[in-house]
Amino acid sequence: MKSESMLKPLTIKGKNIRVPIIQGGMGVGVSMHPLAKAVAQEGGLGVVSSAILDRLVSKRNNKKVNTYDAVYEEVSLAKVKGGFSGINIMGALARDFTASVKGALDAGADAIISGAGLPLSLPIIQPPKDTALIPIVSSARALEIICKKWEKIGYRPDAVVLEGPLAGGHLGFRIDQVDLESNKLENMLPSVKEMAIKFGNFPLIVAGGIYTHADIVKFMAMGADGVQMGTRFLATEESSATELYKQAVVQATEEDIVVAHRPGSPCGLPFRVIKQSPMYVSALKRLRPPKCDKGYVLMKDAEGNYTVCPAKESNENHFCICNGLLSSGGYNGDKEEALYTVGTNAYRIDKIISVKTLMNELTGTGG
Ligand SMILES: Cc1cc2nc3c(=O)[nH]c(=O)nc-3n(C[C@H](O)[C@H](O)[C@H](O)COP(=O)(O)O)c2cc1C
Numbered sequence: 288m289k290s291e292s293m294l295k296p297l298t299i300k301g302k303n304i305r306v307p308i309i310q311g312g313m314g315v316g317v318s319m320h321p322l323a324k325a326v327a328q329e330g331g332l333g334v335v336s337s338a339i340l341d342r343l344v345s346k347r348n349n350k351k352v353n354t355y356d357a358v359y360e361e362v363s364l365a366k367v368k369g370g371f372s373g374i375n376i377m378g379a380l381a382r383d384f385t386a387s388v389k390g391a392l393d394a395g396a397d398a399i400i401s402g403a404g405l406p407l408s409l410p411i412i413q414p415p416k417d418t419a420l421i422p423i424v425s426s427a428r429a430l431e432i433i434c435k436k437w438e439k440i441g442y443r444p445d446a447v448v449l450e451g452p453l454a455g456g457h458l459g460f461r462i463d464q465v466d467l468e469s470n471k472l473e474n475m476l477p478s479v480k481e482m483a484i485k486f487g488n489f490p491l492i493v494a495g496g497i498y499t500h501a502d503i504v505k506f507m508a509m510g511a512d513g514v515q516m517g518t519r520f521l522a523t524e525e526s527s528a529t530e531l532y533k534q535a536v537v538q539a540t541e542e543d544i545v546v547a548h549r550p551g552s553p554c555g556l557p558f559r560v561i562k563q564s565p566m567y568v569s570a571l572k573r574l575r576p577p578k579c580d581k582g583y584v585l586m587k588d589a590e591g592n593y594t595v596c597p598a599k600e601s602n603e604n605h606f607c608i609c610n611g612l613l614s615s616g617g618y619n620g621d622k623e624e625a626l627y628t629v630g631t632n633a634y635r636i637d638k639i640i641s642v643k644t645l646m647n648e649l650t651g652t653g654g
């Protein structure tokens with residue numbers, strides 16, 4: 288028998304998510320369908336990541352598939368056992384953004400969660416029908432800009448994720464703002480809640496550094512309707528990170544977790560890593576010659592073609608994030624070194640557990 292979560296359910300776009308925990312999308316190749324499906328089965332919202340999915344699915348299927356088909360397949364697989372599953376689509380992956388959104392909508396994703404840039408055009412790509420459109424922001428101001436823009440299109444966010452500076456992956460802050468007291472999740476929450484109420488009272492989900500059941504209870508008492516968690520799900524049996532990645536998480540100490548910046552991500556945002564990650568170690572010594580053979584974070588040049596990435600020209604200030612993250616997702620590990628991104632709390636993880644065990648612990652029903 289399933290024991291009841293002690294947390295209040297989360298309702299998004301009329302869908303009643305029994306456990307108010309969203310498993311954060313983790314690219315590249317970390318939150319694939321096995322993780323999302325397991326979270327959905329435990330009553331949370333499972334989330335696959337769209338990042339470089341065409342390569343990952345092509346390799347798995349031994350047949351070349353495009354972004355649309357890869358996204359469609361992964362979302363469908365995440366939903367086969369029921370429950371709720373969605374997809375994370377980063378704005379920074381501009382070249383594949385539209386195809387990813389269409390694939391997710393056509394596959395009936397329960398949610399599209401989009402950050403790393405303001406997803407201003409998200410509602411106009413295609414009518415979202417039952418799919419919830421959920422921006423990720425790191426300030427009330429960013430949410431206001433999105434709501435005003437979406438209002439003109441006649442759409443309102445179905446929920447918002449407020450991500451604070453303790454998160455894994457890219458951080459929505461300038462490097463000198465990461466440690467500011469005013470940017471702590473608990474300090475940003477009230478103004479973002481107010482903004483969500485102002486624009487239609489949609490659910491507020493908080494993310495970044497949430498680790499225990501008590502943390503979830505605390506943020507829900509402050510007005511959050513749910514939480515999004517990444518790092519704890521990275522260290523599960525069902526996550527598709529390589530064994531080496533998972534062991535690096537288990538072994539990491541607090542001092543090992545740093546925010547990479549010069550050399551950092553070519554996306555231009557601070558990026559949290561385990562400092563022993565092989566690609567980061569090499570990047571500090573500028574060992575990998577610049578080479579662009581994947582192209583997923585390319586931006587448009589003056590003619591409107593996707594040709595611009597700072598890591599393409601020089602290894603002085605940027606590492607090649609496409610290859611580093613592909614390697615940590617088990618792709619091309621023999622050719623490129625891995626880059627391990629984690630949240631601040633990754634040092635607290637001392638073993639790899641199942642999603643079921645983790646969800647029981649987080650809901651306060653066991654563990
Ligand atoms: C390994 C890893 C990969 C991530 N990849 C993405 C991503 O592709 N897109 C995104 O929006 N957020 C990404 N994130 C952020 C998570 O979705 C989540 O919001 C964040 O990790 C929450 O903080 P926590 O790790 O302290 O729980 C990633 C986080 C981790 C740890």
Ligand code: SF4
Binds near residue numbers: 553598606610
């Ligand atoms: S240089 Fe590297 S990080 Fe930049 S787009 Fe090319 S493959 Fe990706």
